[in-house]
Amino acid sequence: xxxxxxxxxxxxxxxxxxxxxxxxxxxxxxxxxxxxxxxxxxxxxxxxxxxxxxxxxxxxxxxxxxxxxxxxxxxxxxxxxxxxxxxxxxxxxxxxxxxxxxxxxxxxxxxxxxxxxxxxxxxxxxxxxxxxxxxxxxxxxxxxxxxxxxxxxxxxxxxxxxxxxxxxxxxxxxxxxxxxxxxxxxxxxxxxxxxxxxxxxxxxxxxxxxxxxxxxxxxxxxxxxxxxxxxxxxxxxxxxxxxxxxxxxxxxxxxxxxxxxxxxxxxxxxxxxxxxxxxxxxxxxxxxxxxxxxxxxxxxxxxxxxxxxxxxxxxxxxxxxxxxxxxxxxxxxxxxxxxxxxxxxxxxxxxxxxxxxxxxxxxxxxxxxxxxxxxxxxxxxxxxxxxxxxxxxxxxxxxxxxxxxxxxxxxxxxxxxxxxxxxxxxxxxxxxxxxxxxxxxxxxxxxxxxxxxxxxxxxxxxxxxxxxxxxxxxxxxxxxxxxxxxxxx
Amino acid sequence: xxxxxxxxxxxxxxxxxxxxxxxxxxxxxxxxxxxxxxxxxxxxxxxxxxxxxxxxxxxxxxxxxxxxxxxxxxxxxxxxxxxxxxxxxxxxxxxxxxxxxxxxxxxxxxxxxxxxxxxxxxxxxxxxxxxxxxxxxxxxxxxxxxxxxxxxxxxxxxxxxxxxxxxxxxxxxxxxxxxxxxxxxxxxxxxxxxxxxxxxxxxxxxxxxxxxxxxxxxxxxxxxxxxxxxxxxxxxxxxxxxxxxxxxxxxxxxxxxxxxxxxxxxxxxxxxxxxxxxxxxxxxxxxxxxxxxxxxxxxxxxxxxxxxxxxxxxxxxxxxxxxxxxxxxxxxxxxxxxxxxxxxxxxxxxxxxxxxxxxxxxxxxxxxxxxxxxxxxxxxxxxxxxxxxxxxxxxxxxxxxxxxxxxxxxxxxxxxxxxxxxxxxxxxxxxxxxxxxxxxxxxxxxxxxxxxxxxxxxxx
Numbered sequence: 008x009x010x011x012x013x014x015x016x017x018x019x020x021x022x023x024x025x026x027x028x029x030x031x032x033x034x035x036x037x038x039x040x041x042x043x044x045x046x047x048x049x050x051x052x053x054x055x056x057x058x059x060x061x062x063x064x065x066x067x068x069x070x071x072x073x074x075x076x077x078x079x080x081x082x083x084x085x086x087x088x089x090x091x092x093x094x095x096x097x098x099x100x101x102x103x104x105x106x107x108x109x110x111x112x113x114x115x116x117x118x119x120x121x122x123x124x125x126x127x128x129x130x131x132x133x134x135x136x137x138x139x140x141x142x143x144x145x146x147x148x149x150x151x152x153x154x155x156x157x158x159x160x161x162x163x164x165x166x167x168x169x170x171x172x173x174x175x176x177x178x179x180x181x182x183x184x185x186x187x188x189x190x191x192x193x194x195x196x197x198x199x200x201x202x203x204x205x206x207x208x209x210x211x212x213x214x215x216x217x218x219x220x221x222x223x224x225x226x227x228x229x230x231x232x233x234x235x236x237x238x239x240x241x242x243x244x245x246x247x248x249x250x251x252x253x254x255x256x257x258x259x260x261x262x263x264x265x266x267x268x269x270x271x272x273x274x275x276x277x278x279x280x281x282x283x284x285x286x287x288x289x290x291x292x293x294x295x296x297x298x299x300x301x302x303x304x305x306x307x308x309x310x311x312x313x314x315x316x317x318x319x320x321x322x323x324x325x326x327x328x329x330x331x332x333x334x335x336x337x338x339x340x341x342x343x344x345x346x347x348x349x350x351x352x353x354x355x356x357x358x359x360x361x362x363x364x365x366x367x368x369x370x371x372x373x374x375x376x377x378x379x380x381x382x383x384x385x386x387x388x389x390x391x392x393x394x395x396x397x398x399x400x401x402x403x404x405x406x407x408x409x410x411x412x413x414x415x416x417x418x419x420x421x422x423x424x425x426x427x428x429x430x431x432x433x434x435x436x437x438x439x440x441x442x443x444x445x446x447x448x449x450x451x452x453x454x455x456x457x458x459x460x461x462x463x464x465x466x467x468x469x470x471x472x473x474x475x476x477x478x479x480x481x482x483x484x485x486x487x488x489x490x491x492x493x494x495x496x
Numbered sequence: 497x498x499x500x501x502x503x504x505x506x507x508x509x510x511x512x513x514x515x516x517x518x519x520x521x522x523x524x525x526x527x528x529x530x531x532x533x534x535x536x537x538x539x540x541x542x543x544x545x546x547x548x549x550x551x552x553x554x555x556x557x558x559x560x561x562x563x564x565x566x567x568x569x570x571x572x573x574x575x576x577x578x579x580x581x582x583x584x585x586x587x588x589x590x591x592x593x594x595x596x597x598x599x600x601x602x603x604x605x606x607x608x609x610x611x612x613x614x615x616x617x618x619x620x621x622x623x624x625x626x627x628x629x630x631x632x633x634x635x636x637x638x639x640x641x642x643x644x645x646x647x648x649x650x651x652x653x654x655x656x657x658x659x660x661x662x663x664x665x666x667x668x669x670x671x672x673x674x675x676x677x678x679x680x681x682x683x684x685x686x687x688x689x690x691x692x693x694x695x696x697x698x699x700x701x702x703x704x705x706x707x708x709x710x711x712x713x714x715x716x717x718x719x720x721x722x723x724x725x726x727x728x729x730x731x732x733x734x735x736x737x738x739x740x741x742x743x744x745x746x747x748x749x750x751x752x753x754x755x756x757x758x759x760x761x762x763x764x765x766x767x768x769x770x771x772x773x774x775x776x777x778x779x780x781x782x783x784x785x786x787x788x789x790x791x792x793x794x795x796x797x798x799x800x801x802x803x804x805x806x807x808x809x810x811x812x813x814x815x816x817x818x819x820x821x822x823x824x825x826x827x828x829x830x831x832x833x834x835x836x837x838x839x840x841x842x843x844x845x846x847x848x849x850x851x852x853x854x855x856x857x858x859x860x861x862x863x864x865x866x867x868x869x870x871x872x873x874x875x876x877x878x879x880x881x882x883x884x885x886x887x888x889x890x891x892x893x894x895x896x897x898x899x900x901x902x903x904x905x906x907x908x909x910x911x912x913x914x915x916x917x918x919x920x921x922x923x924x925x926x927x928x929x930x931x932x933x934x935x936x937x938x939x940x941x942x943x944x945x946x947x948x949x950x951x952x953x954x955x956x
Contacts (some may be wrong), residue, residue, distance in 0.1 A: 074515065092635055092636070092637060094636055094835070096836045098839050117777075117840065118840070119775060119777050121777060122838060122840055123777075123840060123841065124776045124838070148644035263560055282914050293635070293835050294835060294836070294839065295834050295835045295836035295838075295841055295842075295919065296836075296919050392798060426620075434918045434919065439918060439919045439920070439921050439922050440834075440916075442919075453688055463919065466841075466917070466918075466919075467840060467841075468912075469843075469844075469915030469916060469917050469918065470915065482510070
């Protein structure tokens with residue numbers, strides 16, 4: 008983006024083929040404790056990079072030469088350069104973090120350069136409705152299913168070493184702002200035994216969690232009101248939150264540098280091949296494999312395959328049980344709130360909150376009851392929900408939050424798996440060349456690096472190599488055996 | 497000759513007048529009958545070597561195997577294209593068959609020509625239907641690029657050939673093959689000699705292709721539809737070889753010094769292109785580079801101008817024609833099912849289509865020159881002839897044979913063995929049409945084991 012902007016600037020004020028650049032002030036990109044990570048200025052980048060400049064300069068030179076030479080710039084190819092190519096090996100539908108993660112891992116695992124041709128199709132490049140960027144960005148290992156714990160653990164490891172994986176030469180390093188402040192689950196008397204069982208599963212798999220009694224809890228976090236809390240589970244490492252947009256962009260930048268093609272368009276039809284229109288133009292893309300990573304809209308996409316026309320109790324008629332569910336997130340400002348070591352707290356009543364930034368802001372929300380699921384036709388925020396359901400629970404748990412101000416709010420979709428609220432990773436039983444990586448119901452972002460790797464292994468190696476995700480496949484849906492998480496949000 | 501040409505010509509009205517339901521079976525049967533008749537050319541009884549003589553066309557032991565190969569290929573092309581053209585509109589199907597027939601006609605006339613002018617005209621004519629085939633029926637955007645490369649490489653190199661032929665006609669008064677084989681060395685000034693030699697052979701070296709000018713071949717082969725790939729690999733490359741063999745008769749005393757750099761280039765090309773094969777991800781691209789590798793050997797053999805060299809070259813040309821065409825057909829059966837040519841995504845086919853795996857095995861073994869197939873015969877004779885020319889060539893040819901074996905087996909193992917990907921579990925079973933196609937490729941190859949003298953050429 009910035010290179011393009013720079014080129015634009017150059018064209019406007021170029022005196023010759025090379026222009027001079029202003030040397031700017033010092034800028035530290037070391038991961039200091041006070042770094043904000045984000046550039047506050049929107050002007051020129053703060054460092055001089057000769058090689059990035061070189062690319063842009065050469066491109067400008069070439070353009071200048073082409074304009075100066077005689078001959079028209081018409082070419083019989085490229086009628087519309089935004090259309091996807093006519094054929095590709097793998098088409099990934101959905102340009103969220105899951106789709107780009109799969110694209111990255113596919114390119115990472117091909118053994119020779121340009122081994123597989125991958126396209127990622129995204130219908131809205133502003134990501135205005137995408138679940139990825141509207142997410143609260145938390146990552147935890149406190150699940151009850153070993154598969155989920157493995158996925159999150161592997162993803163946390165990936166994100167801790169993100170620059171080894173997703174660093175691109177000559178570009179800025181990736182900064183995920185991964186705050187490893189941990190998750191804090193609070194359990195009441197009735198569900199404390201479930202928390203203990205989950206704790207032992209988590210420790211067995213290798214997550215670093217600990218159980219705290221109410222007194223220990225009060226000692227560690229004095230701002231908590233421990234009434235009603237029988238047990239708490241606190242993640243010590245690899246848990247916390249990060250910036251989803253940075254992760255998405257890091258995956259995208261790296262994947263595109265490895266040769267993945269990004270197309271803006273919507274898939275409207277499968278005619279043994281994928282058909283994608285953009286406006287009124289459409290392009291048939293002939294491909295070998297399709298990956299459904301469309302998030303909240305995966306169910307609708309799978310409908311295009313005509314699954315619903317088959318009888319319900321046959322294998323061919325097994326629907327993809329993913330639908331969008333709207334969830335609200337409210338940003339509140341409370342100057343006397345909990346301090347910098349606030350974990351991502353999740354109460355047994357369904358309320359959650361976490362610290363956002365260093366200015367006394369917090370992000371909070373709650374899961375609505377099954378009966379009052381909000382309407383999913385738009386992303387309008389219901390502030391009454393905050394007043395009725397979130398604030399009372401928030402103020403009960405953390406008394407300091409009795410005095411707060413809601414500064415902002417947004418809504419996002421969960422790709423909610425109505426069957427058992429856990430991800431579906433694997434190929435469809437009947438449509439053999441369609442793979443799914445969807446239905447994560449709120450914990451997709453945190454599992455995206457590992458889930459992407461799992462799908463890439465499935466496609467390129469034939470079965471899972473590093474983590475065994477067969478439990479998360481389509482089989483459980485066909486056999487109607489749900490694998491439910493206990494204590495989900 | 498007319499008994500082959502007129503039926504081939506009339507195949508065009510057949511393809512336009514046949515009813516939709518009977519289009520493909522009719523044209524198939526018709527072209528099979530033509531093939532059957534063309535087998536008669538293989539019998540050579542005259543002492544002058546030229547038979548079926550008429551003022552414009554004739555066959556001799558050099559051209560008759562190539563002619564039979566060409567006629568044999570038309571039914572195979574029709575058989576191979578039937579499936580992927582089934583969803584095209586009827587008119588497009590008819591045009592396709594017409595193009596194939598026009599190509600066939602121009603190739604028959606090229607190989608059977610007695611005048612070099614006619615040969616040249618037909619050589620150029622064969623470019624047009626091939627170009628149309630590649631650019632109109634290819635699968636990807638890159639086909640336009642491929643068509644351009646294909647057309648202009650050949651055109652640019654064959655224009656000097658035209659001038660050379662005209663100059664030759666001026667000097668000696670004739671361009672008839674029957675006469676120029678009896679002429680002695682042509683008196684030309686020493687500097688023009690080199691230009692003369694190069695321009696005569698450049699067109700054919702590009703067509704063969706020689707290693708330095710081979711860039712059009714991987715592009716054209718990969719982007720062409722199956723029939724295009726088949727005819728390109730099996731016959732059009734051999735046009736280059738055939739042209740070289742005819743023209744070197746008139747270039748004879750010059751050849752001893754001037755052939756040196758081209759032989760080195762050809763042998764180096766054998767090594768280089770075989771190595772490139774090992775690193776290819778696209779199946780058709782691998783087979784295309786393997787064609788370049790084999791043709792490098794043929795080019796080197798023709799350039800040394802010994803009887804064994806010419807014999808070996810002809811045998812390898814025929815055997816490679818059948819083998820390469822069969823490989824492209826196999827790659828196409830894979831492509832029609834999985835819609836991808838990437839080898840990493842189409843593995844483990846042996847578990848799913850075991851009989852096709854048999855054909856894969858036989859064809860890959862033929863490609864790596866397994867005895868007693870004529871591929872080995874050709875390669876062995878060529879290697880021996882080159883050895884007689886210079887001992888050092890054994891390094892290139894030996895290493896080349898080794899790497900050829902490596903990539904042929906690699907191709908077999910990558911496509912047939914390995915874990916079966918999930919998306920290939922429910923593929924269509926092999927059609928009997930595909931089995932027939934491959935049998936008709938491999939059967940002549942196996943029969944030639946028993947009577948290789950049919951394809952030994954006039955040096956025998």
